[in-house]
Amino acid sequence: MKTVVTTGGRPDDLSRQRALFASSTLAIPFVDRRKRSMQKIMEQEQANILVAGKMRYEYYAFGQKEPFFFHPSSAAFRAKRLARGEKDTFLEAVQLEKGDTLLDCTLGMATDSMLASIQVGEQGRIIGCEGNPVIAFMMQQGLQEYNYVEEKLLELASMRQIEVISSIAVDYLRQLPSNTMDVVYLDPMFEKTIEESKNFTPLREAGIHISLDDEWMYEALRVAKKRVVLKAHFRSPLFEKYHFKQLKRPNTKFHYGIFEK
Structure with a gap:
């Protein structure tokens, strides 16, 4: 299944730059958030979602409501x-x-x-x-x-x-x-x-x-x-x-x- 990258719910210039960086590095499509929920984007794109936030990236595997993100755990x-x-x-x-x-x-x-x-x-x-x-x-x-x-x-x-x-x-x-x-x-x-x-x-x-x-x-x-x-x-x-x-x-x-x- 494909993966797309988008921004957080209230994107600023930094999060958009981080999203475009991920898009370029991973060769995956960037899609505008347009105030959509993760579940809505998943359904419409039929894809996993990488979210570029201001402080971290989050990954929503298709069908999952909870994201993966880096943490020392x-x-x-x-x-x-x-x-x-x-x-x-x-x-x-x-x-x-x-x-x-x-x-x-x-x-x-x-x-x-x-x-x-x-x-x-x-x-x-x-x-x-x-x-x-x-x-x-x-x-x-x-x-x-x-x-x-x-x-x-x-x-x-x-x-x-x-x-x-x-x-x-x-x-x-x-x-x-x-x-x-x-x-x-x-x-x-x-x-x-x-x-x-x-x-x-x-x-x-x-x-x-x-x-x-x-x-x-x-x-x-x-x-x-x-x-x-x-x-x-x-x-x-x-x-x-x-x-x-x-x-x-x-x-x-x-x-x-x-x-x-």
């Missing part, structure tokens, strides 16, 4: 815990060091990538793949524009360094030479519903649903220099199928698996 309190010296289970699984590189194959809300960017520091590199080009655009804009100072989230200043690649992960992996990323991270989030964030529901509707398969796993192992890390439902058969060492965590819905090179 759980990364906000996780970063504060990290700053207090507390441990983070994801960081314990990926075992990143300063200067390391990580490829997040399913960027989603980028919450894990934000924590990874803190861990690797300025000399490190975090790349995230997002298969939906509109969501990839929104994530890149959000990571660059989010006012972490005003929101008192200085711990997340490193989010600026995250690179968003608009691509299915396995397609991007094929392009990379062997042993080029220290860690390749796999989170096939649509295998089972794990994330409970309200803002995640519209993203789940907009996302591209791809399960971990033999080719994806092969490419991840080829590209990873140190390890491949999997996040999946604790009952997932993927841990055993691909020989991950499962880090079992009592009373949690998801576990991490590690495949050391």
Whole structure:
């Protein structure tokens, strides 16, 4: 289904410029709002809607009433815990060091990538793949524009360094030479519903649903220099199928698996 971009309900010059920028970057049509509701535009255009507001972009998947928009979500309190010296289970699984590189194959809300960017520091590199080009655009804009100072989230200043690649992960992996990323991270989030964030529901509707398969796993192992890390439902058969060492965590819905090179 096609996607069109429009402005907020009371557009000004800035929101119109942002809408035209998105239209040009994504090669999608711009439509005048004309005081129409999102549902009305969806019906008339038979399209998903990207809304360019003054402060952020919002994405309405066709038939959905709630939008997806960028927000640090759980990364906000996780970063504060990290700053207090507390441990983070994801960081314990990926075992990143300063200067390391990580490829997040399913960027989603980028919450894990934000924590990874803190861990690797300025000399490190975090790349995230997002298969939906509109969501990839929104994530890149959000990571660059989010006012972490005003929101008192200085711990997340490193989010600026995250690179968003608009691509299915396995397609991007094929392009990379062997042993080029220290860690390749796999989170096939649509295998089972794990994330409970309200803002995640519209993203789940907009996302591209791809399960971990033999080719994806092969490419991840080829590209990873140190390890491949999997996040999946604790009952997932993927841990055993691909020989991950499962880090079992009592009373949690998801576990991490590690495949050391």
